[in-house]
Every structure is written in structure tokens, then in C-alpha cells.
Amino acid sequence: MPLQISDLGDAVLHTHYAVRGPIVARAQELERSGRQIVYCNIGNPQSLGQKPLSYIRNVLAVCEQPELIRTGAGIFEHDVLEKARYIMEASKYGLGAYSDSKGLSFVREAIADFIKTRDSFGDVVQHVDPNHVYLTDGASKGVQTALRLLISSEKDGILIPIPQYPLYSATITLYGGQQVGYYLDEESGWSLSEEMLEDAIHDAIKRSVRARAIVVINPGNPTGGVLSEENMRMVVRFAKRHNLSILADEVYQQNVYKPGARFISFAHIMSSMKEREVSLFSFHSISKGFFGECGQRGGYMEVRNVPEEVIAQITKLQSVALCANLPGQILTFLLVSPPKQGEPSYSRYTEERNAILSELARRAKLIYEGLNRIPGFSCQPIDGAMYAFPSITLPKGRSDEEYCMALLEAKGICVVAGSGFGQKPGTAHFRTTILPPTDQLARVIEAIANFHKNWN
Amino acid sequence: MPLQISDLGDAVLHTHYAVRGPIVARAQELERSGRQIVYCNIGNPQSLGQKPLSYIRNVLAVCEQPELIRTGAGIFEHDVLEKARYIMEASKYGLGAYSDSKGLSFVREAIADFIKTRDSFGDVVQHVDPNHVYLTDGASKGVQTALRLLISSEKDGILIPIPQYPLYSATITLYGGQQVGYYLDEESGWSLSEEMLEDAIHDAIKRSVRARAIVVINPGNPTGGVLSEENMRMVVRFAKRHNLSILADEVYQQNVYKPGARFISFAHIMSSMKEREVSLFSFHSISKGFFGECGQRGGYMEVRNVPEEVIAQITKLQSVALCANLPGQILTFLLVSPPKQGEPSYSRYTEERNAILSELARRAKLIYEGLNRIPGFSCQPIDGAMYAFPSITLPKGRSDEEYCMALLEAKGICVVAGSGFGQKPGTAHFRTTILPPTDQLARVIEAIANFHKNWN
Numbered sequence: 006m007p008l009q010i011s012d013l014g015d016a017v018l019h020t021h022y023a024v025r026g027p028i029v030a031r032a033q034e035l036e037r038s039g040r041q042i043v044y045c046n047i048g049n050p051q052s053l054g055q056k057p058l059s060y061i062r063n064v065l066a067v068c069e070q071p072e073l074i075r076t077g078a079g080i081f082e083h084d085v086l087e088k089a090r091y092i093m094e095a096s097k098y099g100l101g102a103y104s105d106s107k108g109l110s111f112v113r114e115a116i117a118d119f120i121k122t123r124d125s126f127g128d129v130v131q132h133v134d135p136n137h138v139y140l141t142d143g144a145s146k147g148v149q150t151a152l153r154l155l156i157s158s159e160k161d162g163i164l165i166p167i168p169q170y171p172l173y174s175a176t177i178t179l180y181g182g183q184q185v186g187y188y189l190d191e192e193s194g195w196s197l198s199e200e201m202l203e204d205a206i207h208d209a210i211k212r213s214v215r216a217r218a219i220v221v222i223n224p225g226n227p228t229g230g231v232l233s234e235e236n237m238r239m240v241v242r243f244a245k246r247h248n249l250s251i252l253a254d255e256v257y258q259q260n261v262y263k264p265g266a267r268f269i270s271f272a273h274i275m276s277s278m279k280e281r282e283v284s285l286f287s288f289h290s291i292s293k294g295f296f297g298e299c300g301q302r303g304g305y306m307e308v309r310n311v312p313e314e315v316i317a318q319i320t321k322l323q324s325v326a327l328c329a330n331l332p333g334q335i336l337t338f339l340l341v342s343p344p345k346q347g348e349p350s351y352s353r354y355t356e357e358r359n360a361i362l363s364e365l366a367r368r369a370k371l372i373y374e375g376l377n378r379i380p381g382f383s384c385q386p387i388d389g390a391m392y393a394f395p396s397i398t399l400p401k402g403r404s405d406e407e408y409c410m411a412l413l414e415a416k417g418i419c420v421v422a423g424s425g426f427g428q429k430p431g432t433a434h435f436r437t438t439i440l441p442p443t444d445q446l447a448r449v450i451e452a453i454a455n456f457h458k459n460w461n
Numbered sequence: 462m463p464l465q466i467s468d469l470g471d472a473v474l475h476t477h478y479a480v481r482g483p484i485v486a487r488a489q490e491l492e493r494s495g496r497q498i499v500y501c502n503i504g505n506p507q508s509l510g511q512k513p514l515s516y517i518r519n520v521l522a523v524c525e526q527p528e529l530i531r532t533g534a535g536i537f538e539h540d541v542l543e544k545a546r547y548i549m550e551a552s553k554y555g556l557g558a559y560s561d562s563k564g565l566s567f568v569r570e571a572i573a574d575f576i577k578t579r580d581s582f583g584d585v586v587q588h589v590d591p592n593h594v595y596l597t598d599g600a601s602k603g604v605q606t607a608l609r610l611l612i613s614s615e616k617d618g619i620l621i622p623i624p625q626y627p628l629y630s631a632t633i634t635l636y637g638g639q640q641v642g643y644y645l646d647e648e649s650g651w652s653l654s655e656e657m658l659e660d661a662i663h664d665a666i667k668r669s670v671r672a673r674a675i676v677v678i679n680p681g682n683p684t685g686g687v688l689s690e691e692n693m694r695m696v697v698r699f700a701k702r703h704n705l706s707i708l709a710d711e712v713y714q715q716n717v718y719k720p721g722a723r724f725i726s727f728a729h730i731m732s733s734m735k736e737r738e739v740s741l742f743s744f745h746s747i748s749k750g751f752f753g754e755c756g757q758r759g760g761y762m763e764v765r766n767v768p769e770e771v772i773a774q775i776t777k778l779q780s781v782a783l784c785a786n787l788p789g790q791i792l793t794f795l796l797v798s799p800p801k802q803g804e805p806s807y808s809r810y811t812e813e814r815n816a817i818l819s820e821l822a823r824r825a826k827l828i829y830e831g832l833n834r835i836p837g838f839s840c841q842p843i844d845g846a847m848y849a850f851p852s853i854t855l856p857k858g859r860s861d862e863e864y865c866m867a868l869l870e871a872k873g874i875c876v877v878a879g880s881g882f883g884q885k886p887g888t889a890h891f892r893t894t895i896l897p898p899t900d901q902l903a904r905v906i907e908a909i910a911n912f913h914k915n916w917n
Binding site: 006007008009010012013014015016017018020021022024025033047049050051052057059062063065066067069070072073076077080097098099100101102103104105106142143145146149153154155156157158172175176179217248250281282283284292297298299300301302310311312314315318321322324325326327328329330331332333 | 464466468469471474477478481489503515526528529532536553556560561599601605611613614673737739748754755756766780781782
């Protein structure tokens with residue numbers, strides 16, 4: 006008899022990943038039948054018209070065909086060819102050979118330098134060990150490696166924010182662990198509170214769950230919130246008190262729109278606290294920021310405050326599927342080593358980067374203001390990341406899943422229901438990206454407003 | 462307290478992956494201290510001098526920088542630019558956007574056509590559903606998805622050949638399942654026998670293990686064997702009798718050196734048997750064959766005789782990490798849709814392909830003959846794949862692990878001990894690739910012969 010659904014285990018069957026769930030399947034169906042769909046379900050900038058940065062694609066093209074170092078002089082800037090030549094030499098075998106399980110060493114060294122530069126301010130002189138940096142196929146694969154390490158029985162729990170990015174809930178379920186949700190405080194811009202964290206831990210203890218780690222997504226997905234330094238210090242103290250590792254999902258670190266705000270990493274906060282007892286796994290990606298190179302699957306995980314014998318175990322896990330893809334590794338290298346002032350590609354790179362970031366900031370503001378103008382909507386400031394997660398008032402007894410499906414059918418707008426991310430009982434939300442082109446945004450918001458008025 | 466090794470679970474701690482284990486770590490250490498190392502531990506052709514095919518890298522370079530469609534007319538052949546233009550259109554958003562979880566649909570359709578053409582001969586007209594094809598980051602990730610689906614408790618067992626490729630043992634351990642080894646018959650060129658398969662099943666029953674699937678690697682890794690059609694039919698009947706899925710690892714399908722032999726897929730065999738009750742997962746890769754594009758991590762999994770509700774579960778699993786990397790997807794497309802006769806790139810492509818394949822065949826023969834000349838060595842014919850797995854006579858009480866470590870220290874040759882792949886108790890082997898350049902091979906074999914004579 007062929008494999009049956011009844012042969013599959015609960016871990017597989019119970020795994021849910023809303024960002025690509027039934028609403029998206031229905032959207033694709035409608036699109037195939039000729040409907041125009043605006044996909045606001047997933048942070049996939051290049052599918053909504055964002056152009057890749059010229060410099061990074063030029064360098065990558067030359068690395069894929071190194072003969073261009075010789076033949077491409079009339080086409081590419083001098084520094085593009087130089088960079089490609091450097092990459093070819095430093096990688097030793099180019100893009101077609103497996104790298105070390107951790108990734109190419111010159112890329113890991115460049116990442117270490119990037120983190121040092123990013124985090125060394127105030128009292129902090131940041132230290133980074135390139136041997137504790139792992140190149141991954143997008144941040145998702147890094148997160149899965151960390152969770153793999155931390156979940157070894159059905160008693161192992163991971164604290165995740167509510168709302169959260171469903172990679173976490175899906176992977177925890179798949180690995181047979183326990184989700185321990187902690188609520189974010191919507192009214193204060195989705196900040197964390199010590200009380201809510203302690204509530205979550207007590208809930209875990211009541212369920213006989215051994216909490217192993219806390220996931221923090223900053224800037225927040227789906228919330229758009231950016232944590233305060235005090236909030237982050239509180240999390241570190243909390244993690245120490247309860248012997249938790251911290252998983253810091255910092256893939257939106259280049260997407261901070263709040264005027265005057267800057268991104269601060271957990272690595273910086275922990276260094277400033279001289280904290281060496283709390284293990285930290287932090288993640289970055291080429292898919293977000295201003296690269297938006299989702300399809301190329303690049304990213305890294307940096308691990309700190311972890312003994313060498315655990316590092317060896319992580320390396321072993323990474324080695325089973327050999328290595329992260331090399332084009333993604335090269336793009337991660339370019340993310341952390343952009344063109345320098347004075348180099349021919351510098352000004353175009355800077356212009357393209359700034360254009361993308363200011364466009365995203367403009368859209369964040371438009372969506373925030375537009376959604377808040379809709380009666381029955383309340384949206385917190387979008388200080389960072391790529392999403393709005395408005396609270397919506399629904400007729401009694403109706404769910405945000407029904408709402409989102411109906412919005413899709415009526416207006417061709419594909420968003421993800423709040424239930425896919427988690428939310429306080431009795432509330433309803435949806436997540437929309439801020440990625441549709443500015444000239445479409447007003448129409449999208451108007452369509453949502455019209456839909457909302459008439460749906461019941 | 463930071464995360465400790467004692468916090469980790471048995472699944473992680475007990476996972477072993479010999480191809481990148483302690484011997485390789487020691488080789489890298491020696492290399493850093495200035496020693497010359499010949500890496501024969503891993504099928505990584507481009508690290509040993511194999512050049513990537515010009516055509517595929519040209520197309521990929523243009524896809525990474527589509528401006529080259531316009532600016533690259535003086536550099537690239539017309540059909541390269543045409544192919545890139547087609548890919549850009551068919552993919553809709555190029556290489557920077559997430560694709561569908563299954564992979565780009567035009568690539569899955571091209572794969573379906575490739576399988577149809579490959580498998581339609583004799584009485585068989587092969588049918589393939591592109592919706593049952595999944596693009597994966599190398600074949601490894603496809604294998605892991607299939608095993609994820611099949612292993613849901615510690616009672617679930619997977620039949621794997623002994624010797625096997627350690628991806629299987631490592632992943633089964635990591636997912637908390639049971640390995641059920643079946644021996645290959647070394648003396649008959651590593652063929653399978655019904656008796657040995659039945660022995661394995663009985664062993665499983667005795668251990669209260671529920672056998673879920675059988676893994677077959679054909680052409681064989683590490684053995685170099687190519688299965689006969691009769692052997693394959695026997696496996697299908699066996700799988701049917703015991704209600705097993707088949708995992709057909711066919712990544713070396715383009716590496717068959719035996720004169721007059723051709724690769725035959727399990728999909729073809731099952732179609733010729735009109736077998737619709739046995740679920741089949743088959744795997745292919747861009748890392749082997751004549752592409753050798755290991756670093757780009759591309760491949761596919763084709764699933765057949767599986768109900769749609771199980772297909773939906775596989776798609777869900779793939780969606781959690783979003784999609785396989787797009788450059789790897791594009792290379793997989795190029796693998797299954799090479800230049801056609803009459804196109805400008807055809808002759809160079811064909812020449813480069815043939816040169817690589819005939820070089821590999823020459824090396825397979827050289828190594829087979831060379832190893833068999835060493836007293837105390839016995840090596841089966843290398844009919845396919847990229848490895849030799851000679852049986853070696855060791856002094857009493859010594860292991861092949863010690864032997865390989867000593868060979869590395871003495872001669873700078875890095876091979877993997879037979880124990881990493883599994884072998885009959887009381888026998889000793891090692892795996893070496895056939896990849897070192899032909900002019901180095903004679904020296905490598907001589908060095909092994911000298912070492913073997915003196916080691917005790």
C-alpha cells in the first residue's frame with residue numbers, strides 16, 4: 006500500500022506555517038484563473054518590484070563566470086572585477102566546490118569584522134570569534150539548527166513571542182518540543198515586560214516543561230516594534246535567572262525607520278553587561294534589509310558564550326548537509342563588506358541603498374497612517390522590519406481567518422490572519438507587508454477600508 | 462550557566478558524519494601547518510581541479526546580472542543570452558525572490574520532461590507529474606525531507622545498505638529513528654540479495670522496529686556498484702511485500718563507466734512492473750555527474766505513488782524554510798535542459814561534458830587496477846559513481862580508522878575509514894574518491910602501496 010496520511014507522525018501533521026498556508030494557496034488559485042492578486046503575505050521584496058543592487062549582482066555574475074574578470078573590463082567597474090578576483094582567490098575553488106561546513110573562512114572573518122564595527126560603541130569593544138560564525142541558507146536554516154540543538158525531548162520548551170514569526174512555532178512542533186508563548190504588550194508598541202515573561206515561565210513549570218531558550222525578534226516580525234535597550238537588558242537578566250539561551254532574530258537590523266533610532270544587537274547589550282553566562286545565537290540574512298535577496302538564500306548565525314565542545318556539535322550538525330550554498334555565502338560577504346568611499350561603485354551603491362530604505366520608510370508611514378484612519382483598526386507605529394500588524398474589530402463570532410479569506414476573494418489582497426502568528430484571546434489581527442509599490446499602497450488601503458466597512 | 466554539552470540530547474550527540482569527521486579535521490590542521498594534502502574524502506570535483514561547464518556558468522552569470530542580456534552580446538553566445546532571457550521571463554522575478562515552496566514551476570516541468578525522456582524505453586512510456594517534483598538545496602535536503610516524513614517515532618526503522626553514505630545514518634539518528642542495515646554482497650560487485658534483505662527485516666522485527674522504507678543508492682556510494690535490473694525488480698517486490706517506501710538515491714546516474722551499461726531508474730523499473738502500490742522518492746543532484754556543482758546546492762526529489770494529501774504534507778515541510786536557493790534551481794534546470802544540437806553552445810558543451818566523463822572513467826579504471834595490484838587489497842569494479850571502496854587486510858586488532866589516520870599522517874592522503882560507512886564485522890575498508898587528477902593518481906596509489914607495506 007502506498008504511504009498514507011495515517012502513516013505520518015503528529016510532529017509533521019501538527020506543523021503549521023501560516024505565511025504559506027491555505028490563504029496563499031487560494032490566492033495562487035485565483036491568480037491562475039486570471040485574477041490580479043496583491044501579495045502582502047510574505048516579505049519578498051523583489052516579487053513586488055524591488056530591484057536588486059547593481060553592485061552585488063555584478064560581483065556575483067563575475068564570480069559565476071570568472072572569465073569575465075578578463076573579458077568584462079568594458080562592462081563592469083574596476084572595483085567589481087577586483088572584488089570578484091579577491092573572492093575567487095580567497096574561496097580557493099570558486100562557487101562550485103563544497104566549502105567547509107561552517108562556510109568559507111574569509112566570509113566568516115568579514116562577518117566577524119562587521120559585527121565588531123557594528124557593536125563597538127559606548128563602553129563596548131566588541132569581540133567576535135570567526136570560528137563561532139556559521140553561514141546558513143537564509144536565517145531560517147540557522148534558526149532550525151539552534152532549535153535542533155536545544156530541543157531533545159517533548160519536555161523541552163522554547164519561549165516565543167506572541168505574536169511570532171511562524172518559522173518558530175512550525176520548527177518547534179516539527180522537532181517535538183513545546184512552545185511557551187509570552188505576550189508582547191501591543192499598547193506600548195509591542196514591548197516586552199518582565200511580568201509577562203515570568204508568567205510564561207510559570208506556565209511552563211505548571212506544564213512540567215523545561216524552558217531552554219527565549220526567542221526575541223528585533224525589529225519585530227510581525228509587529229514592527231523596535232525594542233528599547235532597557236527591554237533588552239531585562240531579557241538578558243531574565244534569561245540568566247532561568248538558565249535560558251537567547252535566540253536573537255535580527256534579520257531586520259537594517260530596517261529601522263523610527264527617526265533617531267538605531268539598531269542595537271543583543272551581542273552589544275550582552276557585552277555592555279559583561280554577560281558571559283547566557284548563551285546567545287543571533288541571526289542575520291540577505292533576504293531583508295535593502296538587499297531583499299530572498300531567493301538566493303544567504304545568512305549567518307553567530308554563537309557566543311558557548312563552550313567549544315558545543316561548538317563542535319553545531320559544526321557536526323551543519324556538516325550533515327555539507328554546507329550553505331556558495332552564491333548565498335558570497336552575497337552575505339558582500340552584505341558585510343560593501344564598496345568603500347572612493348571606489349567607483351560606491352556612489353551608485355549608496356544611492357540604490359538609500360532609495361530602497363527611504364522608500365520602505367515612506368511606505369511604513371503611509372500604511373501606519375492609512376490603517377489607523379480606518380474605523381475599527383488600530384495599528385502600532387511601524388518602527389522597523391517590513392510589516393504592519395493592525396488590531397481589527399470584527400463582528401461577534403467571526404475570526405480573522407475568515408476575514409482574510411474574504412478580503413482575498415473580494416479585493417484580491419493576500420494578507421495573513423493574526424491567528425497564524427498568535428495573539429491575545431479575544432483579539433483579531435492580520436499581517437500585511439509594507440512592500441507594495443507606493444503608488445499601489447493608497448489603493449490597497451482604500452480597498453481594505455471599503456471591505457472592512459461592508460464585511461460582517 | 463551557558464549551554465553545556467550535557468544539555469544536549471542523545472539524537473544530536475550520537476549523530477556521526479564520517480565524511481567530515483576527525484580525519485578530515487586533522488587533515489585541515491596539517492594543511493594549515495603547511496603540509497600538502499590530497500583530499501580523497503569527499504566527492505567535491507571542483508576542489509580537485511574539475512572546471513565548471515562554460516555554458517551553465519555563462520547562463521547563470523547572465524541570470525544574476527540580467528543587464529548582460531543587453532550589454533553582453535559581444536561576450537556570450539546568442540543561445541546563452543536567449544536561455545537567460547527565457548529563465549528571467551519564466552521565473553517572473555529572477556533569482557532574488559522566494560519561489561513557490563516546491564520550486565519554480567517551469568523548472569519542475571522541465572524535470573518532468575527529462576524523467577519522461579530518460580525513462581521511456583522498452584515497454585515503458587513514463588508519466589511524471591511536475592507537481593510531485595520538489596527542488597531541493599542539493600539532494601541531501603530532499604533525503605532529509607523524505608526521512609522527516611517517514612520517521613515519527615523511535616520505533617520507525619529505515620533499511621539502509623551496508624556500506625552506505627553516512628547522510629542516511631546521520632539523519633536517521635538525528636530524527637530519532639532506527640537504522641536497519643542490510644548487507645551488500647561485496648564479492649558479486651556489491652549487489653543486493655533477497656536473503657540479506659529478509660535477514661534485515663527479521664532483525665527489525667526482533668528489535669520491535671517498524672520498517673518504513675528502504676534506501677537504495679544506485680550507482681553505489683561508497684561501493685561503485687551498479688545494480689542489475691533483476692536486482693531492482695527484486696527490491697520493488699520486497700518493498701511491496703513489507704509495505705516499505707523506496708528512497709532511490711540516484712545522484713550518480715550520469716556516472717556509469719561500465720562499458721555497455723546504462724543507468725536505469727527505479728521510476729522506470731516500477732513503471733515497467735506497473736507497480737502503483739509502492740511509494741517512491743527519488744533524488745538527483747547538480748553536485749555529481751559532469752556538472753560537479755557541489756557548492757551551488759541544487760537538486761530535486763520526485764515522489765510517486767503517494768496520495769495528494771501526503772504530497773500536501775511534503776509541500777508544507779518544504780515551505781517552513783521557504784524554498785531551495787534559486788541559483789541551484791536554475792542549475793538544475795540547465796542540467797535537465799542542455800543546449801540542443803545546432804545551437805552555438807552545443808559543441809563546446811558536449812566536448813566539455815565528454816572530456817569530464819571520459820576522464821572520470823579513465824581514473825576509475827586506473828584506481829581499480831592500481832589498488833588491486835597492492836598485496837592485501839581487493840577492490841570491486843568501479844562501474845559507476847565516484848569512489849573506490851577497497852577491502853584491506855590489516856594486522857590483527859587494528860582498525861581502519863587507525864589505518865586512515867596513519868595514512869594521512871604519513872602520506873598526506875585523506876580517505877575515510879570503512880567504519881564510517883558500515884561494513885561486515887571483521888572486514889576493513891576505506892573510501893577514496895576517484896577525483897584526483899590523473900597525473901597525481903599514480904603517485905597516490907604508489908604512496909598507499911608503500912604505506913600499506915610498512916604499516917603494522
